[in-house]
Amino acid sequence: MSNASPSKLFPLFADLRGRRVLVVGGGTVARRKVEALLDAGARVVVGAPALEPTLAEWKANARIEHIEGVFAAQWLDAAWLVIAATDDVETNRAVVDAADARRIFSNAVDDAELSRFHVPARVERGPLQIAISSGGGAPMLARLLREELETRFDDSFGALAELLTRHRERIRARWPELGARRRGFAKLLSGPLQGLLRQRQHLAAERAFDAALREHETTATRGSVALVGAGPGDPGLLTLRALRVLNEADVILHDRLVSDEVLQLARRDAERISVGKHAGGGGHSQAEINAQLVALAQAGKRVVRLKGGDPFVFGRGGEELQALRAHGIGYEVVPGITAAIACAAYAGIPLTHREHAQSLRIVTAHGKDDIDALDWASLARGRQTLAFYMGVAGLDRIRERLTAHGLPAATPFALVENGSRPEQRVVAGMLADLPALARLHQVRAPALLVVGDVAAFANSLHWFGREPLTDASFTDAAAASPSLAAAA
Template identity: 70%
Template sequence: MASPLFPVFADLRGRDVLVVGGGAVAQRKAEALLEAGARVRLGAPEISAALSHHAGEGRIQHLQGPFQAHWLDGAWLAIAATDDQAVNQAVADAGEARRIWVNVVDDAQASSVQIPARIERGPLQVAISSGGGAPMLARHLREKLESELDESIGALAELLARERPRIRARFPQTGQRRRFFDRLLAGPVPNLLRQRQPLAAEREFSAALGESSDTGTRGYVALVGAGPGDPGLLTLRALRVLNEADVILHDRLVSKDVLQLVRRDAQRIEVGKQAGNHHTTQQQIHALMLEHARAGKRVVRLKGGDPFVFGRGGEELEVLRADGIEFEVVPGITAALACAAYAGVPLTHRDHAQSVRLVTAHCKDSLDTLDWPSLALERQTLAVYMGVAGLDALRDRLIAHGRAPSTPFALVENGSRPEQRVVVGTLADLAERARHHEVQSPALLIVGEVAALAQTLHWFGTAPLGEAPLALAA
């Protein structure tokens, strides 16, 4: 059934609006009206301290006493916001007699106009109304859209409003303007405004305005961190970029739950990078990014964890920069932070670890380049990425350089995902424990006194596997 309401955005600047009520709801309505530029008259026997302050400053006019119908004289709109149904109905009846729109808060039947839930981004407003019948649903949708609409949309709306005469002069026909906006909004201008580069955005706008209608749109690439797997750990910016992408180049280890959030019509290309099975080389990934960006596509290079923590994101940006491709980086929650948190392991602890080291150990060559004497020091935490295949060598080298065989470890497999497992023990039996429980990639190894806390602080998934490690010293 279609709504009987007709949506309207009212210009209340310099116009009288009556608010009846003196409590928190009336205060909220009055302050919203002041922001819209209305002249607010507020009628009530008593008003809140904040409203009294506004009246003292001359921002509102306080009509003291019980509601009087003549308060509506000259008003363009009235809002009844008292907790007395009879008073609210009297305001509605008096407004109806004078042909003045009246909103009665939380009473759709008595209202002749509804005040929608609003989202504001500069001059751009999105209003959501349920016709007064389901205000909590409208509020829920507003909160959801609030998280999806970037603040930079306000700056974009201001730019387009300011440049509207130039746009209409350059493209006098509606079809021409529509094609121009399609190119502009898919190009670098919105992205530059997100990056707080307004001058660069204005230069790109002017360049786009001078282009012919058949000029191709330049693409860009976003390096996006997908986190460890739980889609709830994605940033708001990551969600927005995934919903704008034309092409997704994703790692094999990006979870299915995260990929379900991708724009439905986006092209997905798996560029698998898994230990011992690199079916797409890094050079091929570079070539794919360049190919699609040169074709004017919005490309997301979606990586597990964070692009700049053992993700080769720096190499990919260097390739893009050399080719003149616009780019941005959207950080993700790296595995060390997420897996430790989901296993109940604090990476630092006042009593046990004052520093944390992030290490990758996916092959023998990488092991040979590590500073083992410093890694074997006590009172620090090691977070070892991609180390499942080299646990024997890693254990032996740490012990050989002074790390105690009794040092606790926690091996977190599929951290933050429903199938998460945590294997615990001591450094001496690290490799054996991992083989016994058939630990597979992706897994993060945590070595240090804090790893013992997984036994008592675990909160996600099943309890840790393995015998309890030695108790921490007091």
């Protein structure tokens, strides 16, 4: 048995009504598969030397067809799917091989590697089905999740699905535009409809549905923009409000550094537009982004402007709101966890500490002119923490300015690359060695630079990902300094 991770499967729901499906095997396992197939309306053919009692009864009642004997490839004639449900591995393999030759999808029960499709664990509520799969690698986990979902979704969800299915054409006629339909659905489902169905008041639910449809029929579609902070990359750091807004969006304009894992949490059919800028220039200008936000909102779209970190911390969120306000467009701001907070936390660095740092300075060091404009004398004072954004290209100048204005060369630093993401790396050392260590370990953006005594905690309090990359000079400096030794 291979220890490789299960391959990612493509989920789909198959319409098997009236279609021939072959089940090879006549025992209890085969009977369970046949029962599910019959429930889906399939025309089931069972091939086996003998049938267990229930299958035999279904044969007698003409619910299934039976081919008696040992498997032969011609059994697959006209089949859409085949399930190998015998207790003999070689027979199951022969079934799968024959199906492969005919390009027919096959499943070998309890054999993930041999199967070409998997039957998921399911939660069923009328026409509503929730399917769960681990790719065949952890079926007990899928079953556990199914048990949890069984308790969360009561029968009212099935009744709701049936009601919406009956009135599908009316809904489409009332809200022909997809964005308006989605918003209408959101308001409809937040009303009393499901509560009435849960109480078995089906006539009252129908009346509530009709009233909701009439109410929304004349509602004008108005666009809006939500500035949403995506955090540093870990999707678990998104706020609940951010998740809700992402699932209501028609269009998502996202920065280059917004992680794929965060984007995957958005509504699947939302349009995604990358408007990221690049270090050193390139990409979309801020004026272009502002104009695009305005145009999309004026077209009636619900727009999410998704920014790495927090939109109001070096995210130009204020400029975008000014443009929206100037055009009378409604907006909201959903804060995100900014890089200084998240990267430091994932590196085990407390940004403030009563023995080492009583203040935090958040600084951008994007280019030469930005660096020259900073108050370096103030930044070089002790008992504070400096968090530099976008400073990878200017590490030599940062070190030179800080040491020239009196910050000791032995001050600890930590560079947190790809903070909170699986590929996170931390490079730690003393300020004198900052540029050399960054070059040695080939640090690349996005990376946050933390300077101050608290940066030494990266070596002792790390908890996420790999241990910090460092060299012996930091250990020597810590031993020579009581403040650093206490921190380390």
